[in-house]
Amino acid sequence: MNTDNLILKYLDVWNERDDTARMTLMTSVLTDDSLYTDPDNAGLRGHAELSNVIAKAQLSFGDLLFTLDTVISTHHDHALFTWRLGTVATGYDVVEFSGGRISRIIGFFV
Template sequence: MSTTDVILAYLDIWNERDDTARMTLMKSVLTEDSLYVDPNNVGLRGHAELSEVIGRMRAQVGEAKFTLGAVIGAHHGRALFTWRLGTVATGYDVVEFADGRIHSIVGFFV
C-alpha cells in the first residue's frame, strides 16, 4: 500500500459506523499499540480506546464523512496530511508508520 492508500484506509476507520467493522479495519491499518492524540484526547492507546472515541464522534456528527484534503509531505516513516469532516471541521494529522501500518497519530483542528 502507498502512503496515500494507508491514509485513506485510516480515514475509512473514522467513517465506519459499525463497531465490529471498524475494529477489523483498525487491525489492518493501525498497529496494536497505536497512539492517538488530538486537542480533545490525550494518549489513546490501542484499537479499543480509539474505537470508543470514534463511536461517540460518529453519533454527534451524523452523516458527515472524513475526506482527504492533501498529503502535504511524507518522509522517514512519517506523513502530514489535511482532512475535512463534511462541513463540520477541518484539520491536519501527522502520522508515523511502523511495518506498513500507522503507529501514531497527532491531530490538529483548524
C-alpha cells in the same frame, strides 16, 4: 500499501459506523499499540480506546464523513495531511508508520 492508500484507510476507520467492522479495519491500518492524540484526547493506546472515542464522536457527526484533502508532505516514516469532515470541520494529522501500518497519530483541528 502506499502512504496515500494507508491514510485513506485510516479515514475509513473514522467513517465506519459498525463497531465490529471498524475494529477489523483498524487491525489492517493501525499497529496493535498505536497511540492517538488530538485536542480532545491524549494518549489513547490501541484499537479499543480509539474505537470507543470514534463511536462517541460519530454521534455528533450526523451523516458527515471524513475525506482526505491534501497529503502535504511525507518523509521517512511520517506523513502530514489535511482532512475534512463534510463542510463543517478541517484539520491536520501527523502520522508515523511502522511495519506498513500507522503507529502514531497526532491530530490538530482548525
